[in-house]
Amino acid sequence: MATLYWMQTGACGGETLAILGAQSPSFEMLVSDFGIELLWHPSLSHVSPRRHEEIRHEIVAGSIPLDILCVEGSIVTAPRGTGLYDSHHGRARMEIVRELAERAGVVVAMGTCAAFGGVPASGPNPSDSIGLQFLHDAPGGLFPPDWRSRRGLPVVNVSGCPTHPHTMTQTLAALAAGSPLELDAINRPKAFFNTLVHQGCTRNEYHEYDVEDGALGGRACMFFNLGCQGPMTQAVCNDDLWNGVGSKTRAGVPCFGCTAPNFPREGDLFATDKIGDVPHRLPAGVERARYMAYKNLARAAAPERVKNKTMDV
Amino acid sequence: MARLELNVDLNRVEGDLEIGLVLEDGVVVEARTIGTMYRGFEQILLGRAPLDALVLTPRVCGICGTAHLFAAVTALEHIAATPVPPNATRIRNLCLIAEGLQNDLRQTFLFFAPDFCNPRYAAEPWFEDHIRAFEPFAGAIYRETLAMTRRAVEIVAHFGGQWPHSSYMTPGGVTRPADIRRLAACRTVLAEVRRWYEERIVGMPLDAWLAIPDAEGYLARLEEPGHGSSALGLLARSARALGLHRTAGGVADMISYGSWCDPMHWTPTADVRILPSGFYDGTAGRVEPLDQSLINEHVRHSWFRPYEGGRHPWKGETIPNYQPHSDRYTWAKAPRYGDRVVQTGPLAELVVAGDPLTVSLHRAEGSSAWLRQFARVRRIAFELEQARVTLDELAADLGGEHVLTPAGGGLPDGEGHGLVMAARGGLGHWVRIENGAIAGYQIVTPTSWNASPRDSEGRPGHWEQSLVGIAVRDPDDPVEIGHVIRSHDPCLVCTVHMLDTGRRIGFGP
Secondary structure: OEEEEEEEOEOOOHHHHHHOOOOOOOHHHHHHHOOEEEEEOOOOOOOOHHHHHHHHHHHHHOOOOEEEEEEEOEEEOOOOOOOOOEEEOOEEHHHHHHHHHOOEEEEEEEOHHHHHOOHHHOOOOOOOEEOOOOEOOEOOOOOOOOOOOOOOOOOEEEOOOOOOHHHHHHHHHHHHHOOOOOEOOOOOEHHHOOOEOOOOOOOHHHHHOOOEOOOOOOOOEOOOOOOOOHHHOEOOOOOOOEOOOEOOOOOOOOOOOOOOOOOOOOOOOOOOOEEOOEEOOOOOOOOHHHHHHHHHHHHHHOOHHHHOOOOOO | OOEEEEEEEEOOOEOOEEEEEEEEOOEEEEEEEEEOEEOOHHHHHOOOOHHHHHHHHHHHOOOOHHHHHHHHHHHHHHHHOOOOOHHHHHHHHHHHHHHHHHHHHHHHHHHHHHHHHOHHHOOOOOHHHHHHHHOOOOOHHHHHHHHHHHHHOHHHHHHHOOOOOOOOEEOOEEOOOOOHHHHHHHHHHHHHHHHHHHHHHHOOOHHHHHHOOOHHHHHHHHOOHHHHOOHHHHHHHHHHHOOOOOOOOOOOOEEEOOEEEOOOOOEOOEOOEEEOOEEEEOOOOEEEOOOHHHEEEEOOOEOEOOOOOEEOHHHOOOOEOOOOOOOOOEOOOEEEEOOEOOEOOHHHHHHHHOOHHHHHHHHHHOOOHHHHHHHHHHHHHHHHHHHHHHHHHHHHOOOOOOEOOOOOOOOOOEEEEEEEEEOOEEEEEEEEEEOOEEEEEEEEOHHHHHOOOOOOOOOOOHHHHHHOOOEOOOOOOOHHHHHHHHHOOOEOHHHOEOOOOOOOOOOOO
């Protein structure tokens, strides 16, 4: 059995609600069939407040082994580094995370807030929020870059806003089984962050021929005008559909790049910054001159049914 | 007299919650609701593009993002009186209903019901039935609720791509139309949820359930095999045996913003709802028209830069002013309707809308912890019916527009508000746009109303009042407080700006 303790910090509860939507496996199956013993989850546990305090103290004292610590939400450090803008019985949650993490086999940042700071850390960052081991894409999180958990892993960044349900449950299933977990350059489990949201998008034929929408509610590609981050964003959204049925881009909502460390980016989230007619940010690894040549050819080759946007998505 | 001050923290709510209580001889004489977290969403929005509110405000709350999206888009539409086609309103309503089903079922059977599995009740005649139904991860109804709520939110994913946190409502409509494929898929989900609700939750067909005329009729049904052995029947009998139908009424006044925009008559400037909005005057016992201009927020007991009295959200400000060693005790503001402290939620919604059974129970027994929970489960029947009607209307108008792109694409400067009945009650967004950017954004959530602190006149909020008089047998396991607070369906992340005092709160003598 692998014990799991789930803690919410500067959170909206989005990962908790998203994980209840997982099916393969579901959250309850992690408990019944995947060897996870749930020590605590704030939305689901039913032990008394006193018993919860005891469990936490026993983890910190080492008498209950903690295999997996999940943190949902940004690490709030305001005011003035005390963390008291997010507290539990007068103690900064930041400090509680720190002491639990020292005991944990592995620490999992559930969501972009816990991983990189996310929405609370955007703009003026009124709560001085940070991630567990990053602030956006740089060091500056609660733990330094060389910090490792008991199993020798950095904080595992299961990012998203919210994180894709199966990215969460399947990562936990792998961790509970003790499987090796290959991480990418920003410590996300590679199995879920080595495909682009663009892959599997049903608007791909429009993208292919550079047939672009200029307003929301259409059928065509949203990359050139509507701010879609699909070609730059690693996530399984269009490979393993949300709630078993959809994805934002399929439904006509641009990808906002919510698994990335800079989410939410500055500037209009529904607009694409461009150099001339071409987006400032191009699909990962693409060279601008060649891309422009390719798009011009593609546009010229577009069949009428695509150009006229008659194909359903 | 034995006097005890304690801070109780409560799990199984959406967000984390602490409550400062003063007990005398085991009975609550003072209560302060204390949030524990501050993120500053309203400041994060300032200076951003107006449409960014459609992405950022749903992320205030993981459980009611669709309601925030609905409030945000209608606030933006209000500024320019943007036309919205009927099918867009239908799709918005349908998704809000799906989110509501999810919330009402999870809140009732994953958050509220497990309190009845507390070992405290092991000797009660109903205990074993409750363990079989509601024990976390094991009880039959608990597990079925996990499966059914997973299904319900598929409806949002069909139109918005995912639940939670999508941004598929846009000024002028929605991003994706209905078609026969999506309608059939949604009908399938609704048929499953409806059948389960009839068979397992209320123990009778929906028509029969909606036709129960009054309190007497309901209480008779409670003794019959169908409803009596259903999930709601089980909960009703145990909750009433514990006296929860006579406790924790809170304040008598209620507000509802009205449920679901009427697709044919609602416009951003003509607020026509399918279930009407209103203010229920608990003293006079009658419903009056709602006037949003009467909404105002006080900060006298909150950690914000002080101002006199209350301010309408358009004049509101959110400027932190942390004063831990004063009589200010929270980051929550205190919303008031005129000078009235009000409650909002499903009970308010059904009393204002005039559901005969809810109105009759309210007349007979008054507001209570049980009646609030009952109303939440009762509302599911209205949600299922409205969803069915909505799908029929969409099917009858398949060629209809789903979006009318506003002329010029952009939004003009100005002020707008969007009011929606979220799962927990009235949710309002007030936005001001200047020079094409957000210059002011104020959000007043249902939990801000219900979990309000004291106002400038020292009047406690609804929860604070509902807790006074509750007897707590074991302060280490205050299950009585759990029943009351969970009956309010608290969403602490929804209070947008809340912060713990970091200390116990003491009051005289």
